[in-house]
Amino acid sequence: MSLRSSARKNGRFVLPGERLGVIEEFIPDMGTYVRDGIIYSRVVGRALLDLLNKRVSVYPLVHGAKVPKNGSIVLGQVSNVQTQNAVMRIFRIDKKQFSGFFTGILHISDVRLRYVESMFNVCKPCDIVRAKVISEKNRTYHLSTKDRNLGVVYAFCSRCGHMLELKRKGMCCPRCGKIEKRKTVLDYGGGVG
Numbered sequence: 001m002s003l004r005s006s007a008r009k010n011g012r013f014v015l016p017g018e019r020l021g022v023i024e025e026f027i028p029d030m031g032t033y034v035r036d037g038i039i040y041s042r043v044v045g046r047a048l049l050d051l052l053n054k055r056v057s058v059y060p061l062v063h064g065a066k067v068p069k070n071g072s073i074v075l076g077q078v079s080n081v082q083t084q085n086a087v088m089r090i091f092r093i094d095k096k097q098f099s100g101f102f103t104g105i106l107h108i109s110d111v112r113l114r115y116v117e118s119m120f121n122v123c124k125p126c127d128i129v130r131a132k133v134i135s136e137k138n139r140t141y142h143l144s145t146k147d148r149n150l151g152v153v154y155a156f157c158s159r160c161g162h163m164l165e166l167k168r169k170g171m172c173c174p175r176c177g178k179i180e181k182r183k184t185v186l187d188y189g190g191g192v193g
């Protein structure tokens with residue numbers, strides 16, 4: 001084990017702003033934020049490095065009781081995509097961290113003001129999406145991305161997993177060259193804050 005990796009032990013105590021890794025090696029999850037490709041802790045808590053799924057998260061030591069409401073702006077990670085809808089795991093509500101587990105559903109009619117043919121051109125699994133809660137029923141939160149500030153914040157290549165870059169003709173993977181489509185936010189890649 002190198003010095004670098006041994007310094008990032010699982011379960012270690014971290015403070016807000018503490019460096020956890022880079023987005024090339026980890027998917028930022030609950031309790032983290034990204035600036036210039038570097039993943040930092042948002043909260044006081046325990047860092048959890050999921051080496052199998054390449055995720056890094058921080059479990060807060062101070063728990064809040066925040067739950068999504070209508071109108072909340074949430075961040076979620078896409079877990080499943082079908083033609084008509086996408087399912088995501090919400091990990092932040094109104095810029096606040098929380099310790100619960102909430103599922104969000106984005107239906108194709110709530111993606112844009114205009115018609116969208118397929119959800120596969122909107123987002124893909126592992127993407128980070130900023131969306132607005134438009135309704136809640138039985139603890140399932142229905143989301144909308146009908147705004148220039150809402151949509152995919154970070155997209156990852158479905159072939160090699162590298163973060164996609166936003167080019168004039170679409171999303172492009174700088175590593176393998178794959179071209180993909182997304183409904184991105186105006187400030188795509190600019191951070192999850």
Ligand SMILES: [Zn+2]
Pocket residue numbers: 157158159160161162173174175176177178
């Ligand atoms: Zn790629």
